[in-house]
Amino acid sequence: AQKVTQAQTEISVVEKEDVTLDCVYETRDTTYYLFWYKQPPSGELVFLIRRNSFDEQNEISGRYSWNFQKSTSSFNFTITASQVVDSAVYFCALSEAPTGGSYIPTFGRGTSLIVHP
Amino acid sequence: NAGVTQTPKFQVLKTGQSMTLQCAQDMNHEYMSWYRQDPGMGLRLIHYSVGAGITDQGEVPNGYNVSRSTTEDFPLRLLSAAPSQTSVYFCASSQPRDRDRANYGYTFGSGTRLTVV
Numbered sequence: 001a002q003k004v005t006q007a008q009t010e011i012s013v014v015e016k017e018d019v020t021l022d023c024v025y026e027t028r029d030t031t032y033y034l035f036w037y038k039q040p041p042s043g044e045l046v047f048l049i050r051r052n053s054f055d056e057q058n059e060i061s062g063r064y065s066w067n068f069q070k071s072t073s074s075f076n077f078t079i080t081a082s083q084v085v086d087s088a089v090y091f092c093a094l095s096e097a098p099t100g101g102s103y104i105p106t107f108g109r110g111t112s113l114i115v116h117p
Numbered sequence: 118n119a120g121v122t123q124t125p126k127f128q129v130l131k132t133g134q135s136m137t138l139q140c141a142q143d144m145n146h147e148y149m150s151w152y153r154q155d156p157g158m159g160l161r162l163i164h165y166s167v168g169a170g171i172t173d174q175g176e177v178p179n180g181y182n183v184s185r186s187t188t189e190d191f192p193l194r195l196l197s198a199a200p201s202q203t204s205v206y207f208c209a210s211s212q213p214r215d216r217d218r219a220n221y222g223y224t225f226g227s228g229t230r231l232t233v234v
Contacts, residue, residue, distance in 0.1 A: 009157070035222055045207065047222035091159060093223075103167075103213050104150050104175070105223060109159035 002027045004094050006108035013082055014116050021077040021111045023092030029053075031097035034068065034075045035105060039089040048090075051075060082115045089113070119143050123208050123226035130198040130233045138193040138229050140208030146224070148211045149191040153177065153204040154228075160207065166191055198233045205230050 003026040013019045025034065036048040049059065051068050059066045063080045079086050089112045095105040124139045142149065150165035152175075162175030166185040180202060182194040191210075195202060208226040 006159075033221070037222075037225075043205070044227050045209075045225040047224070050221050103148060103211070104162060104165045106162070107152070107160040109157060 002029075002032070002094050002096050002106045004092050004106055004108035006090075006092055006111050008111045009109070010112040010114065012114045012116065015084060016081050018078060018080050019082050019113065019115075021079075021090050021092075021113065023075045023077065023108060025073050025075065025092070025094045027073075027094060027096055029096040033095045033103075033105075035093040035095070036066065036075075036077050037091045037093065037107075039091065039110070041088070045091070048077075079113075082113075084115050084117050087113060087115045121208055121210050121224050121226035123206075123229050125229060126227065128229060128231050130195070130231065132198060132200060132233060134198050135194070135196050136198065138195075138206055138208075138231070140191045140193065140226060141189050142191075142208075142210040142224070143189065144210065144212065144224065145188060146210035146212045147188070148213055149185065150175070150209050150223075151181070151183065151191070151193045152207045152209065153202075154207060155204050163193065163206075195231075198231075200233045203231060203233045 005024045032053045034051045038046045065078045067076045089110045091110045092108045093105040095103045121142045147168050151163040152160040154160050161177050163181050164183040166172045169188050172183050206229045209223040211223045
């Protein structure tokens with residue numbers, strides 16, 4: 001069964017600090033997909049990134065970067081030079097290929113990031 | 118605008134009442150799912166559908182029914198509301214054929230905040 005663990009319940013930083021949100025996953029499938037979503041105070045869920053299990057390249061998008069390491073089953077998310085607008089709950093999610101799985105993602109419990117001015 | 122539409126946005130029910138949360142998507146997505154979000158619990162899967170006429174249970178299905186008579190609609194029914202069903206409900210959809218595209222992800226509705234008194 002698939003499982004996602006976000007051990008950090010809440011992180012508090014001061015603006016311009018770098019912050020890393022951890023995500024550890026469990027799956028028995030060799031083909032799977034990992035996601036990060038952002039939930040700002042307004043409540044909607046915003047898709048940030050998708051990574052498939054065959055692509056271990058790290059990705060950078062502006063101030064956001066993601067480090068995918070299959071050896072440690074981790075898919076960590078780093079925000080560089082954090083801003084107040086980054087304050088949100090961030091969810092990591094995992095979906096398995098439909099050989100027994102259904103591509104329906106399992107979510108972690110989320111990490112609440114608070115960026116103080 | 119294309120996307121996932123949930124109605125209503127807010128609802129208060131009395132214990133024992135029934136109601137249907139509506140979810141519609143206009144992206145011709147095959148997969149649709151319902152999640153509930155509770156503080157500290159992340160998003161937990163209630164029911165999901167991999168196509169019209171096909172539904173299955175998720176992690177927390179008790180007290181909820183679903184049906185998928187069309188590709189577009191995936192209503193969630195509460196047969197006899199209980200205070201434990203007070204939560205924020207999210208509907209999501211995805212197109213598994215797009216899973217190798219960089220922007221593949223799950224599109225979420227804006228949520229329904231349900232209070233059962």
